[in-house]
Amino acid sequence: MNNDTSLERHQMTVxxxxxxxxxxxxxxxxxxxxxxxLFVPEELRHLAYEDNxxxxxxxxxxxxxxxxxxxxxxxxxxGDERVLEIGTGTGYQAAxxxxxxxxxxxxxxxxxxxxxxxxxxxxYKNIECHVGDGSIGWPEAAPYDGILVTAAAPRAPKAxxxxxxxxxxxxxxxxxxxxxxxxxxxxSGDRFERRVEIGVAFVLLRGKYGWT
Ligand code: SAH
Numbered sequence: 024m025n026n027d028t029s030l031e032r033h034q035m036t037v038x039x040x041x042x043x044x045x046x047x048x049x050x051x052x053x054x055x056x057x058x059x060x061l062f063v064p065e066e067l068r069h070l071a072y073e074d075n076x077x078x079x080x081x082x083x084x085x086x087x088x089x090x091x092x093x094x095x096x097x098x099x100x101x102g103d104e105r106v107l108e109i110g111t112g113t114g115y116q117a118a119x120x121x122x123x124x125x126x127x128x129x130x131x132x133x134x135x136x137x138x139x140x141x142x143x144x145x146x147y148k149n150i151e152c153h154v155g156d157g158s159i160g161w162p163e164a165a166p167y168d169g170i171l172v173t174a175a176a177p178r179a180p181k182a183x184x185x186x187x188x189x190x191x192x193x194x195x196x197x198x199x200x201x202x203x204x205x206x207x208x209x210x211s212g213d214r215f216e217r218r219v220e221i222g223v224a225f226v227l228l229r230g231k232y233g234w235t
Contacts, residue, residue, distance in 0.1 A: 028060055031072040039074050040092045050095055053122035062115040081133050083226055085113045094171050097194045097207050100124050104168035109157035114140035116173055121147045128164045130157035132229055158230035160186040175203045175225040180232035184215055196225045
């Protein structure tokens with residue numbers, strides 16, 4: 024891979040993301056800008072723009088670019104929102120969110136991953152990285168217009184749903200090891216409406232409302 028990765032990033036955006044129906048211009052622009060190769064381990068950089076999830080250490084993965092795009096798209100962001108990501112991992116999803124929302128909070132359970140992500144994200148002024156159990160959300164900055172959970176939960180945690188604004192959306196994979204359904208929850212007043220999108224495969228959510 025040569026040093027100019029913009030062509031690979033453009034091809035990734037066109038073939039993997041636009042070709043699958045993602046249209047939001049600001050989201051497309053985010054994928055054109057964020058250098059995904061800097062979010063994967065050095066020995067895997069040549070694979071950074073492929074159509075796959077990749078292992079990133081500590082038994083965790085960076086999601087497939089299209090999955091990052093789809094989950095972000097499902098939040099219907101217009102640019103003025105405060106969002107929460109649960110499961111920072113490498114920080115790539117948070118970097119994408121930072122282009123399409125006003126304020127991004129992201130929380131990671133594993134200290135070493137959180138420390139690396141914080142370094143990678145230090146120039147993104149609208150992202151705040153937190154360390155801790157995100158299965159209970161991040162009440163300190165609630166309520167949110169949108170919440171993404173990038174690890175598989177046994178069910179949508181009530182504590183997290185309660186951190187949504189009215190009209191806000193929670194997107195999360197629900198299910199056990201290896202296969203889950205991507206759910207979208209929308210808050211209207213004190214009621215929550217659930218829609219099921221597609222089958223997905225994420226690593227497991229840990230912590231109080233995760234898998235033990
Ligand atoms: N969004 C990431 C990929 C997520 S992989 C990216 O863009 O790279 C799932 C992440 O969720 C892992 O880093 C895992 O450690 C983290 N995780 C699992 N349980 C968690 C919890 N209870 N709170 C916060 N993070 C958690």
